[in-house]
Amino acid sequence: MATKKTNGFRNYTADGTYWTVRKHGRTFWVLRLKSETYEQLEVWGGYARAGAAGGAAAQLAYFKP
Numbered sequence: 092m093a094t095k096k097t098n099g100f101r102n103y104t105a106d107g108t109y110w111t112v113r114k115h116g117r118t119f120w121v122l123r124l125k126s127e128t129y130e131q132l133e134v135w136g137g138y139a140r141a142g143a144a145g146g147a148a149a150q151l152a153y154f155k156p
Contacts, residue, residue, distance in 0.1 A: 108132060110113060110148035119144035121151065 120136035
């Protein structure tokens with residue numbers, strides 16, 4: 092059986108964009124990107140831990156279109 096490859100913290104929305112986590116220095120940021128062009132549409136964050144940022148990305152993907 093083949094295993095499914097994951098892309099880290101990515102949570103897709105209905106409009107084809109996705110929320111992901113990026114680290115800059117010691118801070119984790121939550122970004123909403125266009126999947127085709129990787130254009131940055133929104134930024135949330137300033138998290139100290141990747142797990143906290145990933146949880147925020149999941150919640151944002153759930154509540155946004």
